[in-house]
Amino acid sequence: MSQQNLESLDVEAIREEFPILEREFDGQQVVYLDNAATTQTPDPVVDAMSDYYRESNANVHRGIHHLSQEASIAYEEAHDRVAEFIGADGREEIVFTKNTTESENLIAYSWGLNELGPGDEIVLTEMEHHASLVTWQQIAKRTGANVEYIRVDETGRLDMDHARDLIGDDTALVSAVHVSNTLGTVNPVGELTALAHEHGALSFIDGAQAVPNRPVDVSEIDADFYAFSGHKMAGPTGIGVLYGKQSLLEELEPYLYGGGMIRKVTFEDSTWGELPWKFEPGTPPIAEAVGLHAAIDWLEDLGMERVQAHEEELAAYAYDQLAAEGDVEIYGPEGGADRGGLVSFNLDGVHAHDLTSILNDHTVAVRAGDHCTQPLHDKLGVPASTRASFYVYNTREEIDKLIDALDDARALFA
Template sequence: LESFDVGAIREEFPILKREFDGQQVVYLDNAATTQTPDPVVDAMSDYYREYNANVHRGIHHLSQEASIAYEEAHDRVAGFINADGREEVIFTKNTTESENLVAYSWGLNELGPGDKVVLTEMEHHASLVTWQQIGERTGADVEYIRIDEDGRLDMDHARELIDDDTAIVSAVHVSNTLGTVNPVGELTDLAHEHGALSFIDGAQAVPNRPVDVKEIDADFYAFSGHKMAGPTGIGVLYGKQDLLEAMEPYLYGGGMIRKVTFEESTWGELPWKFEPGTPPIAEAVGLHAAIDWLEGIGMDRIQAHEEEIARYAYEQLEAEDDVEIYGPEPGPDRGGLVSFNLEGVHAHDLTSIMNDYAVAVRAGDHCTQPLHDKLGVPASTRASFYVYNTREEVDKLVAALEDARELFA
């Protein structure tokens, strides 16, 4: 794969030039949110300057234009992940809301005592907490596929857990803490062999690798705009059309109905049935522009770049005797982030020292508390990379770590 000009890409992100105390920011918090390139900001600003109006096909010109842009954003997302069409693409607020949509619309109605929801030990709270709550309300059991020493899923345990009582398997595609890339196609096949559905949390996958929902055969697949060079305030729920047709909405209101009387209401077409109220219009325009921008570079090239930087970071950190890294070694099943701890220094202290060097990393449990319990640490520091990061930035991270060590020695 031919590489691309990272310098030219960085020019599209004025924020990367910001300085704090005379030091240029080193932004390594991309798993939390990515930066937004000028073409995406421009697309949203054009929307507000040129054709801002409410959607749902108003009669006037501006509403027509806004409606077309909003609808086309669904088509663009569908093409990007190889869904069949806009009917299978629901815009939500974020991955979390996409999880909740399925949990409420499908889970609350379909699950009961004796049913099993199978998650993994590396689920983000977005799915873990949500399915726990649905389990409590419906009486369904929630069980977790174990991870092994290296932070990979124990697939023997998966085959043991996923059985004829299983109603849904919900798994993270790329772990936001361990970086593990899970065999989501295999998990989906296992679910289907037992008549269960699969929900894949792609929040850390769609931003940095080609994702084909048909190849995975996922029943549901979720991700967020703000982690893929797009805006905050918009997320996607992909769902197979026949499943979405059969599901009841869980949010009600205007824009999603076919017919309303004082006694009862019926629902409109997909995807609008699940998008009541004024939707995130500017954000949809921004997401469309972000996908154009990403595909302009090429998802396979973005993946290769990110993995190369993450591998470099892994190797630099691994060379430090007192650094513990979580998750698998660099390879095809590891994505573009590295979580670690420096012996004797709390992750929050380490991250705060890094901030003195304008190195932006995240400390905490990364919304995977049970996983951190299992790792036996309260928190970790996470460096996560994207298309605009460089090896020099990794060197600054490591230099800051070395200074932190001396400070705390």
């Protein structure tokens, strides 16, 4: 994507909508670089949820009184807004869950347990988040299916020749992360989906690190299922999204049962309601849906192309600054169009947890550990890494503060 003509984000104005970024610890203003875990939430999203609780709080699809009608409309319109945002055909293809992990489990239980068997193959990537890897690993154990992994090459990219070798007529599902939460790699998910479809397989794309940071069109990708979370895109915690092609969702049995997802119940049997409600039993995340709607509005006002450009610029800057240190090992591709807005690294002689603690002394908030990608870290030959991840309110100056703090770590562990 060409970004030469994109107007830069007004980061100073954006930061004014995030009071938490003004917090200080021991007289130092916080530098929040843990956005791949959870982004901060702007005032318009908080206000939208607060207004809902103050003015329209009621259960949905259960009452004919005014408040229930208002809540129901707001909840349904949130589905419509998400569908529009990611290029789905309508609300019937948008199921609200708690998070990306639950979305993955919904398909694993509703489709995987019923459709997979001995001889079937599930193809994942070596950079999968545990939400995908563990889920399909366990489903394979229950069904007798096999799990295969597309290799990650020495640059942190997928080996697509290996992918073409793995994906064959025995493949039932290809599940891949759109953007790696450890390497930052932007994967060719459209190509992976096309390979799956050539062999009659389905595709599931984990978009938790993609939808918040770049334009995503599920119809262009042609994914059968696509998932992401609200709390990584300036929205609230407690709400995730599962996109599924309507024809597929109509065929699936529900994963959870109860009120709100039924059409008719007798003492002998039950039938299910229409999409997407048959996958949303019980009282749903109504306020969270209102917040997600507001977050999408807020992001689109910024412009997703500009969001992507800002993230890529910060990632490239962070990569270059860390690489210039000489004693830092960086994982994944160099900054650019095939890297999302994060950089994972290790400082020679300093464990990632120790480095993160030292950075915290400088009020720089980053993440240390395996980032729910233990097998990938085993492949990299390290027990953990430090991850700095960026969002629309971050600046080069904040990255500089991280770089400056490395000297304290070197001095302490010299």
